[in-house]
Amino acid sequence: MASLGLGGLGASARRKSVPSRNAAVERRNLITVCRFSVKTLIDRSCFETIDDSSPEFNNFAAILEQILSHRLKGQITWFGYESTRSFWDYIRVACRKVSHNCICSIENMENVGSSRAKGRAWIRVALMEKHLSEYISTALRDFKTTRRFYEDGAIVLGEEANMLAGMLLGLNAIDFSFCLKGKGLDGTFPAVIDYTPYLKFIQSSDSISSDEEELRTVGSSGSEGSTPENIVPPVIVDENIWYNKCKRVEQKYRLALEQKGYLEELVRLRENQLSESVSQNKLLLQRIEDMDLAHKMEKEQLEYIIMELQDQLEVLPFFIDASWHCLKIRLNGKLTLR
Numbered sequence: 142m143a144s145l146g147l148g149g150l151g152a153s154a155r156r157k158s159v160p161s162r163n164a165a166v167e168r169r170n171l172i173t174v175c176r177f178s179v180k181t182l183i184d185r186s187c188f189e190t191i192d193d194s195s196p197e198f199n200n201f202a203a204i205l206e207q208i209l210s211h212r213l214k215g216q217i218t219w220f221g222y223e224s225t226r227s228f229w230d231y232i233r234v235a236c237r238k239v240s241h242n243c244i245c246s247i248e249n250m251e252n253v254g255s256s257r258a259k260g261r262a263w264i265r266v267a268l269m270e271k272h273l274s275e276y277i278s279t280a281l282r283d284f285k286t287t288r289r290f291y292e293d294g295a296i297v298l299g300e301e302a303n304m305l306a307g308m309l310l311g312l313n314a315i316d317f318s319f320c321l322k323g324k325g326l327d328g329t330f331p332a333v334i335d336y337t338p339y340l341k342f343i344q345s346s347d348s349i350s351s352d353e354e355e356l357r358t359v360g361s362s363g364s365e366g367s368t369p370e371n372i373v374p375p376v377i378v379d380e381n382i383w384y385n386k387c388k389r390v391e392q393k394y395r396l397a398l399e400q401k402g403y404l405e406e407l408v409r410l411r412e413n414q415l416s417e418s419v420s421q422n423k424l425l426l427q428r429i430e431d432m433d434l435a436h437k438m439e440k441e442q443l444e445y446i447i448m449e450l451q452d453q454l455e456v457l458p459f460f461i462d463a464s465w466h467c468l469k470i471r472l473n474g475k476l477t478l479r
Contacts, residue, residue, distance in 0.1 A: 164294045171211065172301045175204045177339040179308050182391055183399050185433040186315040193319055196335075200266055203332035208305065209260075212295035227328075229260030231290040233279035243270065250321070257328030265319040265326075281306060311396065312405035 180202040184198045192198070209228035216224050233244050241267045247253070267273040280286060281302050288374050291298055296305070 157162065161294075167297060168211070168294075168296050168301050170255060171204065171208050171296060172304055174334065174339055175201075175208060175305065176308050178204050179311055180314065180392065180396060181338065182472075183311055186396060187399075191315055191317050197338075199319075200335050203334045205264060206260065206332040208296050209333060211297070212292040214290055214292055221401055224291070227256035227260050228258045229263060231278060231286070232260065232263060232276070235283045235286045236276045238283070239272070239276055239279050242276075243267065252322050253326055255328035257331075259325045259328075261326050261328065262321055265317070267316045268312060268315075269319060271313040273367045274306055277309055311400055311421065313401065314399045314406075326411070332473060 178197070181197045182201055183189060185191065185195065189195075206228065209231070213226055213228060216226050216230075229247075233248065236242055236244060243263065247259050247263050250259070252264060253259050264273070265275075267276050281297060286296055296302060331332070362377065
């Protein structure tokens, strides 16, 4: 009986671990494919302008939409029913604190009606403004709002959220060009991710060796008319492996070059902002000095006026006594005449 009880507990634990394992795999898959999508976007931007017709962008937009919609809570209506939400409902609340944000502009767009379409328009505008990473970082820092919109296990509530904000930073080096009246903003259908550009089978060395051995066996056991040309030499496989490695190194170099250019541009921007701040600080200090000088002059003038008033107050009693004495003399003179 004890063994049966332990077996039941083990099965129950396995059943509980399956959903958590599936959720972790789902989060890891979305983050990994997002990283691949960002790399392909940066690589493609070296050769052509990224716009709505680019399959790399359409795939990235679908991936980001699914990440921001992962385990998004529904909205409870007055009748107790749960209606579906779009990630735009979360973004427009959590990103209000971003300086010079485009939230109001998206809300007032006439050709964009549904919430999903507004979210897709926001992705495009944020990419053109080079502020997508800033929007995401600001939204994730507002943990209270994020917790209110998402269920436990969501990507934006896990450790993957910091990775998301970091990998989106490289997109600031790309100049995007989108039309905000195209079919890409149609919110009727959900976004679908195309995984085929990122699927690649890499054969291990042991598997390659076993394949070569099998080819040798087939070649030796075949007919006498078989020739060695039918066997694939291992040199070709090695050349393919080295070619793929060189290709990956080249892609990493391009990515590093793009990020270097972006960081240099960011440094120049910060230096310009610093110089502007210094000049504004000098102007403020000059204004403070001018105001201080004006206050000192006003103070001196007020002190001079106060001293004059005090002198007049000191002279006033004597003037009053003299006037009273003159008045008495006149009164006495009139009485004497009578």
